[in-house]
Amino acid sequence: MSSSIPHDRLTGALRRQSVKKNVAAIHVSGKLTLLQRKLSNVLLLNAYDSLVTRSKHQIDARTLCMMVGYNSNDMDTLKQSLRSLAETTAEWDMLDANGRQEWGVSALLSYAKLSAGVCEYAYSPALAEKLHDPKVFALINLNIQRRFTSGHALALYENCYRFLRTGSTGWWPIDLFRRLMGLDGSAYYESFKHLNAKIIKPAVAEVNKTSNILITPELHKMGRQVSEIRFLIKENPQLAMLDIDDGEGLRQGAVYTALMELGVSDRLARQWISQHGEDYVSEKIVYLKGRGGVDSPVGYLSAALKNDYKAEKPVAPTPKAKAAAV
DNA sequence: GAGAGTTCCGCAAACACGCT
C-alpha cells in the first residue's frame, strides 16, 4: 500500500494511553462444560483486582460454589472441574504494545488446590497479563452467565457480546465456529445440519431469551454448502443489563418462602417461579395445602404444576402422588 | 442425489441435592 503517512507522528503513539487489546483474540481450546465456564469466570472475577500484583489467589470454596450457582456438597465434582480448567489451554493472538504480533498459549489455571474449605489457585503470569483488561472484566457479567443453562449458549454469548458495538461478528468459517463452540474433533458436527439443529438454534434461542443481547445468525453458502456464519447483534431492549437480577429478587417473595417451607430446593423453587409465575405457583400451593394427607408434598406439587391440578376436580394424579395420597 | 432442515430416540456423562 502507498500510505505510510509521515506526518502521523511517533509522539501520537506515545500520547495514546490506552493500548487497544483485542479481547476477541483470547480463546479457549477444548471443551468446557457450563459449570467449568462459570467456574473459570468466577475465579477470574475474584482474582481480577490483584491479577497482576499477586501470584496466587484465594476464594472460599463455599462462596465459590454459591457464586456459580452450584449448590451441592459434592467436592468431587468441584475437583473435577478445577482439574479440567488446569488441563485446558487458552490461546491468544494479538498485537502487543509495540504493534507486533504476539501469539501465546497457557493453561487456564496454573494450579488449584483445595484445603480447609479454601480454594487457592493461580494464573500463569503471561495469561494474567492478557486477562487484565477492562473489556475482559466487562465480559464476565455474572448475573447474565448464571442464567444460562446450556454451555453452548454461554459460549456463543461470550463470543458475540464483544461485538455488540460493531453490530455483528465477522464472517466465521464454519470450522472456526466449531472451534469457538468447543466442538472440533466431532465428526457428527461436520455436517452443518446437525450443527445447526443441535447447537446453533438452541443456543441462539437461549441467548435471545436470557441475555441482554439479541442475535440473528446469517449464513454464507458456497454452492449448497454452508461455508461461513456470522451473527448480527443488537441490544435486547427487554433485558437491559440493569433489569437482570440473579434470582435474589425472587428469594424475597412470599411464594419462594412458602416453597422453601415445603422443603423445595432453592434451584427448583426459582425454576418454578420463573417458569410458571408467582401466581400460578401460589395457587398450586394453596391447592396442595387444601388436600392434606399428601406425604410427598414436593412431588405432588411438581405434578400439580405440570398438570394444572384444579381445586374442583383434580386431574388424574401421577402414580406416585396417587400412592402418596392414600 | 446431495445437502439442508426437522423431529424423533437412546445412552453416557455431568450435575443437583438430600441423606448420613
Add this chain to the structure above:
DNA sequence: AGCGTGTTTGCGGAACTCTC
C-alpha cells in the same frame, strides 16, 4: 465430607421431507 440417586445435558444417530 462423601454416597446414592434422580434429573439434565451433550452427543450421536435414524427417519423423513424439502429444495436445489
